[in-house]
Amino acid sequence: MKMSRDHIILSINGRQHEIRGEHAFMNLSEYLRYQAGLAGTKIVCAEGDCGACSVLVAKTSDPIRDQPVKFKSINSCIQPVFNLDGCIVVTVEALASAKELSAVQQSMVDQQGAQCGYCTPGICISLSYLKEQTGGTAEEIIPSKAKNFLTGNLCRCTGYEPIIKAACGLVDVKESSLSKRFLTASQVSTLKGATQTDVYFGFNRPGLEPIEVWIPSSKESLFGMLGKGRLISGATDLGVQRNKGRLGESRFISLQKIAELKQAVVTNGLLRIGAGLTWDQVQDFLQDDFSDFADSINLFASPQIKHIGTLAGNIINASPIADGVPFLLVNEAELLLLGSGGKERRVPISDFYQGYKKIGMASDEILWAVLLPKNKLKQRVYKVSQRKDLDIATINLAIAYELKEGVFSHLKLAFGGVAETSLRMTSIESLALGRKPDALFVADCAKAIDLALRPLSDVRGSSKYRMLLAKNLIQKWVVEIDLESQQNVNEANV
Ligand SMILES: Cc1cc2nc3c(=O)[nH]c(=O)nc-3n(C[C@H](O)[C@H](O)[C@H](O)COP(=O)(O)OP(=O)(O)OC[C@H]3O[C@@H](n4cnc5c(N)ncnc54)[C@H](O)[C@@H]3O)c2cc1C
Ligand code: FES
Ligand code: FES
Structure with missing residues (x-):
């Protein structure tokens, strides 16, 4: 095993923190507010749903396709500190510099983008991410794009119009980027150094199992640890379970540095x-x-x-x-x-x-x-949820198919939300071969769905509703195939 450390190294707003024991086991939002004195980051839902706890994080060990180290926004309320060893964090407190509000903060003030202000730190982080990502040109900062960047931020009282206007107010505003300020070569190389070392820490809890955490820095170290604890990747599932008190385990292996x-x-x-x-x-x-x-x-x-x-x-x-x-x-x-x-x-x-x-x-x-x-099949993916953005599916459907001379030569179809597991609908797949995608086919699919599916009822929809959705999605897909072929004929006749 490589040289091992017993603490986490993290840069927060340009200051290096060495974090040990139970503090390293906290969620980042709690650490920021209660240990680092950075209470600008808020905690509201503690489930990743509202964005009040958003911060920017740059992972120094993220070498995909030779991309440079850069900031991304995350929810700090479901992110354990130990999962961020070697990272560079920027919170709302560091957006302003030299006693001047940042462009995002100033634009929010100018457009009256805050009332109670509880969501505002998270909104400012998401808009800073927008500015950082796009460089702030007029082509890039448009209302539809700003909305996409804000899908993870819930504002309960201001309403989004002034917030979107604040985003659009960022066009061509010049200021030093956060990357220039916080991802300097020396910062990145110091923190990158930290990712080369394995970490192990543990601590006792009165009346409970002791906590133990392993953070391997290489594949070889990881293989020696497998089986010792629960694996953690992004913690977006496990972090929610933990906050709800549903996580039984006390031993964890973070995969962030492999x-x-x-x-x-x-x-x-x-x-x-x-x-x-x-x-x-x-x-x-x-x-x-x-x-x-x-x-x-x-x-x-x-x-x-x-x-x-x-x-x-x-x-x-x-x-x-x-x-x-x-x-x-x-x-x-x-x-x-x-x-x-x-x-x-x-x-x-x-x-x-x-x-x-x-x-x-x-x-x-x-x-x-x-x-x-890879394959050459046509693909369709459908998701029905109670609201369009930031929601788990009531039912989802994926289809891979091929039509030759107007009839199905290949079909694979799988639903989610209709059984105990996601389900391949082999009965529909086999009845489709050699058939046209027409009303009769839709009716036969509906019969196959009646025979094969017994979905559960839960908060996202009753069993009856899910059955109806399954049939309607098949119909939607077949209508889309028809529209597409009509469009192809029209284009060929032009
Ligand atoms: C607000 C919110 C919205 C969400 N929206 C959606 C949505 O729209 N659609 C959707 O499908 N899901 C959604 N999710 C669920 C979740 O984000 C996803 O399932 C996500 O892909 C989980 O990945 P993770 O890396 O965070 O997993 P983690 O939380 O790190 O781990 C999840 C499980 O996988 C195990 N694990 C992780 N990595 C490995 C590995 N390499 N090998 C073996 N085991 C491993 C862990 O032990 C754990 O059991 C949402 C979650 C939240 C909080
Ligand atoms: S507090 Fe709501 S997403 Fe973190
Ligand atoms: S300003 Fe009150 S929640 Fe957004």
Whole structure:
């Protein structure tokens, strides 16, 4: 094993912090407010839903496609400090410089973008991220784009109009970027140094199991630790469970510093998505070959969740309404699992789920990568939720298909939200071959759905409603195929 440290190293607003024991086990929001004296960051929902706790984080160990180290927004209320070893954090307190408000803060004042002010620090962070990402040109800062950047920020009293105007007020405003101020070469190299070292810390809790945390810095170190604790990637699932008091474990292994988990490559027609890729990175990587699914990620959670949550966490969490799983099922993805000592196992995702939240993975195994074969099939992805943005699906559907001379020559179709696990609809797949996508086909699909599905009723929808949605989505897809072919005919006649 490499040299080991017993504390976390983190830069917050340009100051280096060495964080030990139970403080390293706190959520970042709690650490900021109660240990670092930075109470500008607010805690409201503590579930990643409202954005009041947003901060900017630059991971110095994120070498995907040689991208430079840069800031992204995350929710600090569900992020344990130990998961950020070697990171550079900027909070709302550091946006202003030389006693002057930042451009974002000034624009919020000018447009009267705050009333009670509770959401305002989070809004200022998201708008600073917008400015940082886009450089602030008139083409980039437009209302629709500002809205997308703000999907993870809930304002209960001001209303969004002045906030969007504040965003648009940033066009062409010159100021030194946060990257220039806080990601200096010396800062980055000091913190990057920290990511080369393994970390282990533990502490006792009266009447409870002691806490133990391992943060390996290399694949070799990780293999020696597998099985000792619960793996943590972005903590967007586990962080919520922990805040709700539903996390039984007391031993954890953070995967944030393993460079190999960040690799995304295409070899011989096979896309290999490292398990450490965050949702925004997956979206970027899949844009060329699976653009329909990549675009559907716009409706996945919020920017703050996508910047740190992973596809791997989505797969292992095994929720029957996980947005990633139906897509992987219809494209016959395989999961590359590694056990202690690096022993490899490839499992088709269709064999991975064994019941509600039951997966075919041993406690000393890790999901290392998702293997996705390229194909030339047409793809469709649908998600129905109670609101458009930042919501979990009531039901979702992925379809991969091919039509030859107007009839189906290939169809794979999988629903989420209709059973204990995401479900391939093989009965529909086999009845489709050689058939036209027409009203009769839709009616036969509805019969197959009646026979195969028995969805649960819960807060997101009754069983009856979900059955109706499943049938309606098939109809929607068939109508879309028809519209597309009419459009093709019209274009050919022009
Ligand atoms: C506000 C909010 C909105 C959300 N919106 C959506 C949504 O729209 N759609 C959706 O599908 N989900 C959504 N989620 C759920 C969640 O964000 C995703 O499931 C995410 O992909 C989880 O990834 P993670 O890296 O954060 O997982 P973590 O929380 O780190 O881990 C989740 C599980 O995976 C295990 N794990 C993590 N990495 C590995 C690995 N490499 N090998 C083995 N086990 C591993 C952990 O032990 C744990 O059991 C939302 C969550 C929040 C808080
Ligand atoms: S406090 Fe609501 S997202 Fe963190
Ligand atoms: S200003 Fe009150 S919640 Fe936004």
